[in-house]
Amino acid sequence: MEVSTTAEAIQPAEMPRPQLVRLVLVLGAMTAFGAMSIDMYLPAFPSIAHDLHVPLGTIQLTISAFLFGSAVGQLFYGPLADRLGRRKPLLIGLALYVASAVGCASVQSAEALLVWRVIMAIGGGAGMVISRAVVRDLYDTAEAARMFSLLMLVMGAAPILAPMLGGQLLLITGWRGIFMFLGLFGLASFFAAALFLPDSLPPERRIKRNFTQMVSIYGHLLHNRSYLRYAIALGCVAGANFSYISGAPFFFMEQHGLSPQHFSLFFGANAFGLIGASQVNRRLLRHFSPQRITKTAFIINAAAALILTAAVLTGTGGFVLHVILLFISLCMTGLLYPNITALAMAPFDRAAGSASALLGTIQYTIGASAGALVALLHNGTSLPMTATVAACGVVGSIAVTSFIRSSSAHIR
Numbered sequence: 001m002e003v004s005t006t007a008e009a010i011q012p013a014e015m016p017r018p019q020l021v022r023l024v025l026v027l028g029a030m031t032a033f034g035a036m037s038i039d040m041y042l043p044a045f046p047s048i049a050h051d052l053h054v055p056l057g058t059i060q061l062t063i064s065a066f067l068f069g070s071a072v073g074q075l076f077y078g079p080l081a082d083r084l085g086r087r088k089p090l091l092i093g094l095a096l097y098v099a100s101a102v103g104c105a106s107v108q109s110a111e112a113l114l115v116w117r118v119i120m121a122i123g124g125g126a127g128m129v130i131s132r133a134v135v136r137d138l139y140d141t142a143e144a145a146r147m148f149s150l151l152m153l154v155m156g157a158a159p160i161l162a163p164m165l166g167g168q169l170l171l172i173t174g175w176r177g178i179f180m181f182l183g184l185f186g187l188a189s190f191f192a193a194a195l196f197l198p199d200s201l202p203p204e205r206r207i208k209r210n211f212t213q214m215v216s217i218y219g220h221l222l223h224n225r226s227y228l229r230y231a232i233a234l235g236c237v238a239g240a241n242f243s244y245i246s247g248a249p250f251f252f253m254e255q256h257g258l259s260p261q262h263f264s265l266f267f268g269a270n271a272f273g274l275i276g277a278s279q280v281n282r283r284l285l286r287h288f289s290p291q292r293i294t295k296t297a298f299i300i301n302a303a304a305a306l307i308l309t310a311a312v313l314t315g316t317g318g319f320v321l322h323v324i325l326l327f328i329s330l331c332m333t334g335l336l337y338p339n340i341t342a343l344a345m346a347p348f349d350r351a352a353g354s355a356s357a358l359l360g361t362i363q364y365t366i367g368a369s370a371g372a373l374v375a376l377l378h379n380g381t382s383l384p385m386t387a388t389v390a391a392c393g394v395v396g397s398i399a400v401t402s403f404i405r406s407s408s409a410h411i412r
Helices: 017-031 035-041 042-050 057-084 087-106 110-138 141-173 177-197 211-215 217-222 227-253 260-284 290-314 319-345 353-374 383-401
Strands: none
Touching: 017 110, 017 141, 035 057, 035 110, 035 141, 035 177, 035 227, 035 260, 042 057, 042 110, 042 141, 042 177, 042 290, 042 319, 057 087, 057 110, 057 260, 057 353, 087 110, 087 177, 087 211, 110 141, 110 177, 110 319, 110 353, 141 177, 141 227, 141 260, 211 217, 217 227, 217 353, 227 290, 227 319, 227 353, 260 319, 290 319, 290 383, 319 353, 319 383, 353 383
């Protein structure tokens, strides 16, 4: 099977504005499943642990369960989306997500919650995989990067709004109401996709092979040097963000003495910086290639994190310097996410579903591992966080600045 690099792309100018807005909203909701499912119930951890009579650490494992389910679950949707089209696997996954949310709301034990969280991740993985594949189906590389930047508006807003909404729901409905809300979110996404998201992969472009042959495409993808380097680079971007999320509470509240309320303000400011950078990316793409933006952003990301690590290690600089360097490093990820995703997906036309699935799996695996590393290396300073963020920046920069083959890719 040859993976074409010359698929017809639909330019934004050719799509009526109402249709484009609907597309952005529907795909944006799909990209937000991970953040919504992780961040919304964080304020409820103590309540869940109390009601289920388990230590808080046991409930924290439900995040790991979700990340594991997301990493593995996305692999199932790639071959299905390339063989059956985009809509059917998406609707199946969303239905599974809704059912699992109801299951989470109904559990009577922590073990059951862990199981339902894995199932929820598998269901939600459909949205994450297929949203990327749909963008690849419709747009060429530069336009895809612009579309991914638009989707960052939703993906970036979710971590800001989800904990606040979860905290309010906790007061009104209790922690079970949070999962019921996630179920309603999944149900609304199901109907939105069914009504407003036409299948972007027509029957003549679908891959007519059995499931075993479809899965073998993953082996070919892993041997594609360009794709693998971009996938590793995207994983490093996720690693930097997960490391920051894991270490931010200590960095702001323990090391620098901020109150929880002030911590929320700085956490939100960094998230807004990431969102803002993703929108600046849309303008930069009018003048520079995605490759050039990616290389420059990674260099700035790594340099800021390395300087921050040196400042923490030597005890130089104060809170203002540390916050500025961290802000610069994190803002660069708003440029990196959309461009790397578009570049990784660019060579793949008919196998876009499989390429998207493996990309998400590598992203979640590296990202979750980096976040866990920060927790394991905790030594009473913010050095584990800053060093891991810096390491991710350096490795990602090396990956994208190394020799990368041209975009002509073939899978046989």
